[in-house]
Amino acid sequence: MDHIELQRDDIGAKLGMWIFIFTEILLFGGLFLVYAVMRHRYMADFHLASLQLNTFIGALNTIVLLISSMTVAMSISAVQKKDKRMATILLSITLLCAVIFLVDKYFEWGHKISISLYPGTDLMQSLKHGYILFFSLYFFMTGLHMLHLIIGAVILIVALVKIRMGLINDEHYVLLENGGLYWHLVDLIWIFLFPLLYLVT
Amino acid sequence: MTENNNLQEEPSYLIDTGKRKGILAWLTTIDHKRIGLLYLWSIMVFFIVGGILGETMRTELYKPGQQFFGPQTYNAIFTLHGLIMIFLIVIPGLTVVFGNFVMPIMIGANDVAFPRLNLFAWYLYILGAAVVVISQFTGNGPPDTGWTFYAPYSTQTHTNVIAAVSGAFILGFSSILTGINFIVTIHRLRAPGMSFFKMPLLPWAVYATAWIQVLATPVIGITLLMIIAERVFHIGFFDPALGGDPILYQHLFWIYSHPAVYIMILPAMGVITEIIPTFCQKRIFGYKAIAISSLAIAGVGYFVWGHHMFTSGMSKEAIWTFSLLTFLVAVPSAIKVFNWVATMYKGSIDLKPPLLYAIAFIFLFSIGGLTGLVQGALATDIQVHDTSFIVAHFHYIIFGGVGFAFLGGIHYWYPKMFGRMYNFRVANIAWCFLFIGFNLLYFPQFIIGVEGMPRRYFDYLPQFTTAQQVSTIGGYILGIGFIILIVNLFRKNGAKATANPWGGKTLEWRLASPPPMENFPTPPSVPDNPYDYE
Numbered sequence: 001m002d003h004i005e006l007q008r009d010d011i012g013a014k015l016g017m018w019i020f021i022f023t024e025i026l027l028f029g030g031l032f033l034v035y036a037v038m039r040h041r042y043m044a045d046f047h048l049a050s051l052q053l054n055t056f057i058g059a060l061n062t063i064v065l066l067i068s069s070m071t072v073a074m075s076i077s078a079v080q081k082k083d084k085r086m087a088t089i090l091l092s093i094t095l096l097c098a099v100i101f102l103v104d105k106y107f108e109w110g111h112k113i114s115i116s117l118y119p120g121t122d123l124m125q126s127l128k129h130g131y132i133l134f135f136s137l138y139f140f141m142t143g144l145h146m147l148h149l150i151i152g153a154v155i156l157i158v159a160l161v162k163i164r165m166g167l168i169n170d171e172h173y174v175l176l177e178n179g180g181l182y183w184h185l186v187d188l189i190w191i192f193l194f195p196l197l198y199l200v201t
Numbered sequence: 202m203t204e205n206n207n208l209q210e211e212p213s214y215l216i217d218t219g220k221r222k223g224i225l226a227w228l229t230t231i232d233h234k235r236i237g238l239l240y241l242w243s244i245m246v247f248f249i250v251g252g253i254l255g256e257t258m259r260t261e262l263y264k265p266g267q268q269f270f271g272p273q274t275y276n277a278i279f280t281l282h283g284l285i286m287i288f289l290i291v292i293p294g295l296t297v298v299f300g301n302f303v304m305p306i307m308i309g310a311n312d313v314a315f316p317r318l319n320l321f322a323w324y325l326y327i328l329g330a331a332v333v334v335i336s337q338f339t340g341n342g343p344p345d346t347g348w349t350f351y352a353p354y355s356t357q358t359h360t361n362v363i364a365a366v367s368g369a370f371i372l373g374f375s376s377i378l379t380g381i382n383f384i385v386t387i388h389r390l391r392a393p394g395m396s397f398f399k400m401p402l403l404p405w406a407v408y409a410t411a412w413i414q415v416l417a418t419p420v421i422g423i424t425l426l427m428i429i430a431e432r433v434f435h436i437g438f439f440d441p442a443l444g445g446d447p448i449l450y451q452h453l454f455w456i457y458s459h460p461a462v463y464i465m466i467l468p469a470m471g472v473i474t475e476i477i478p479t480f481c482q483k484r485i486f487g488y489k490a491i492a493i494s495s496l497a498i499a500g501v502g503y504f505v506w507g508h509h510m511f512t513s514g515m516s517k518e519a520i521w522t523f524s525l526l527t528f529l530v531a532v533p534s535a536i537k538v539f540n541w542v543a544t545m546y547k548g549s550i551d552l553k554p555p556l557l558y559a560i561a562f563i564f565l566f567s568i569g570g571l572t573g574l575v576q577g578a579l580a581t582d583i584q585v586h587d588t589s590f591i592v593a594h595f596h597y598i599i600f601g602g603v604g605f606a607f608l609g610g611i612h613y614w615y616p617k618m619f620g621r622m623y624n625f626r627v628a629n630i631a632w633c634f635l636f637i638g639f640n641l642l643y644f645p646q647f648i649i650g651v652e653g654m655p656r657r658y659f660d661y662l663p664q665f666t667t668a669q670q671v672s673t674i675g676g677y678i679l680g681i682g683f684i685i686l687i688v689n690l691f692r693k694n695g696a697k698a699t700a701n702p703w704g705g706k707t708l709e710w711r712l713a714s715p716p717p718m719e720n721f722p723t724p725p726s727v728p729d730n731p732y733d734y735e
Contacts, residue, residue, distance in 0.1 A: 009314065009389055011389065012314045012315075012385045012388075012389040012390075015384075015385050015389070016315060016381050016382075019381045019415055020377075020381055022415065022416065023377050023415055023416070024419070026416060026419035026420055027419040027420075027422055027423050028423070029419070029420070029423075030419070030420050030422075030423035031423060033453070034438055034449065037446070037449060038444070038445075041444075042444065119430075119434040119435055119437070120433075120434045120435045124435075125435070125443065129437075129444025130444060132437050132443045132444055133437055133438070133443070133444045133445065136434075136437050136438065136443075139434075139436075140427075140430060140436060144426075
């Protein structure tokens with residue numbers, strides 16, 4: 001054989017995932033740092049610019065993600081209880097929540113793009129500095145978050161397929177746990193983004 | 202204590218025993234020993250490229266005025282030289298070569314925690330390198346910003362910054378994955394009985410390094426994405442015309458890049474800490490101090506980044522604080538130097554090539570470190586900032602320190618990796634060329650730096666000519682030394698190596714040279730002290 005047998009280590013796998021999550025938090029941390037500096041510098045303009053955002057959709061997205069975090073955690077319990085059907089339903093709800101989030105984002109961003117309110121346009125460059133930076137941060141942070149949401153959803157789709165195939169079962173479910181952990185990270189980042197971007201008024 | 206694990210029965214890891222043979226076996230391996238060698242060959246190739254770029258700069262600088270090419274080309278050359286040396290050589294460097302090859306064996310493990318992720322990290326490394334190389338030949342020409350990509354120039358120059366920065370991003374990802382792998386390996390895969398404080402000091406060094414890789418690299422990741430976003434979407438974070446601040450870039454950049462230098466030096470110190478006890482046949486002095494100081498350097502190193510920016514316009518309070526912390530972070534490094542020297546005192550010295558490199562390390566690293574304090578002091582930094590004093594300082598630390606430790610490690614573990622000895626006399630001759638060439642190359646740059654020679658300049662005032670010429674000649678002597686070294690190590694005509702040619706005490710010396718694919722079919726017995734010479 002050309003390699004030694006890999007020994008399964010679920011605790012190690014989870015430890016690795018936790019460390020990866022720290023790296024993701026630091027990745028967004030750089031953006032939060034820029035946000036803190038710029039908000040301090042342009043406090044009034046940040047307040048005013050934030051009024052352009054749709055707080056209702058933002059709040060809806062927050063609730064949707066919280067529900068999805070709950071359902072993915074419940075799906076782990078379902079797998080532990082050997083309830084394949086319930087695990088499938090719960091994970092599907094999680095993925096449905098992801099889709100709802102993305103649809104909401106499509107409307108939000110779509111609206112801004114339709115009125116030329118995005119980085120690089122002449123309109124944007126003509127605004128006051130605080131406005132420009134607020135919207136740059138808005139698009140960058142929610143865009144990067146959206147990318148991570150899609151990645152998380154892909155991981156959960158893989159987990160869902162493996163549950164159906166019986167590869168994730170009550171004795172072997174660390175992939176689902178790690179996927180759920182990643183999903184919680186995606187949720188957590190949004191929990192910070194929402195007040196900082198939508199609720200600064 | 203003298204278990205002869207698999208001394209003659211199993212084939213070595215260098216022999217293909219699986220379904221695939223030849224290159225394909227190597228490209229699909231998940232054996233940490235082979236992956237360590239994959240990195241070693243890659244690093245060697247990139248080092249030759251980066252080194253040639255260095256020699257090219259030195260050749261241009263032989264006389265004032267333009268000799269062979271103009272400033273635009275010179276700027277592109279030092280940018281690529283920096284990118285290659287920093288991101289492809291010294292940041293991955295000792296971690297991916299010795300961390301991969303030796304560390305798992307030293308803790309009594311059969312491999313790292315995530316062997317497939319390990320191979321994937323190497324592929325990311327190669328991909329990142331490829332993207333950096335591509336950036337030289339596409340778009341509007343190779344980047345001329347320096348490896349530091351300072352805004353506003355990096356967001357405005359027409360050269361191919363996005364490609365170079367993307368390559369660096371991919372390399373950062375590779376670094377993060379290796380860091381995660383090594384942390385989990387050291388936590389989960391130590392042999393039964395090997396507590397943290399019974400681990401040898403190379404795993405300690407690799408552990409501290411891995412935490413920096415994991416916690417600092419994401420910051421440069423996001424910063425590089427911001428550069429791309431600025432160039433493509435004009436987000437304005439670093440553009441005063443849109444309300445941003447270029448100094449913000451410097452902060453974000455150095456928040457990673459200062460800890461990055463500890464990523465470079467900590468594993469180097471770990472290698473030195475392995476070499477010295479073996480060739481003094483004496484227990485390391487101050488084991489706990491060295492272990493804890495590795496963590497201390499990693500920790501305090503996060504708080505000193507502002508010392509790269511003393512002239513950028515920070516407040517008095519800020520620069521005082523950074524200066525004080527910079528002096529503090531020197532203390533754990535100095536503790537290590539004392540411990541190494543104390544280990545050698547009354548030891549049974551065997552001046553083989555690895556020890557020569559270790560001793561050179563202590564000397565060159567000390568010069569580099571002390572000149573770092575010159576820069577850490579606010580008043581003197583104003584004089585030397587952006588001069589060739591800085592260039593000399595970091596080459597003493599990175600090249601004299603990390604580089605010589607790398608060469609020492611290669612000469613130390615060469616018999617283990619390849620099963621053969623090498624010619625000591627030729628190795629010593631190469632060392633002489635390297636040591637003399639290195640000092641001739643860089644020491645004059647301290648002097649002319651204080652006298653006002655700026656860094657990253659392709660031309661200079663006539664009064665600096667003599668020093669520049671000494672420096673260039675030193676560079677050529679250094680180059681000759683490398684040729685001798687490489688030829689010596691590539692000649693596979695040395696005697697067959699025994700399991701333990703140097704009399705080392707750590708676990709890798711119990712395995713055959715070269716080791717079998719499976720390091721430990723049964724878990725090894727772990728000594729109470731990893732350096733049990735008495």
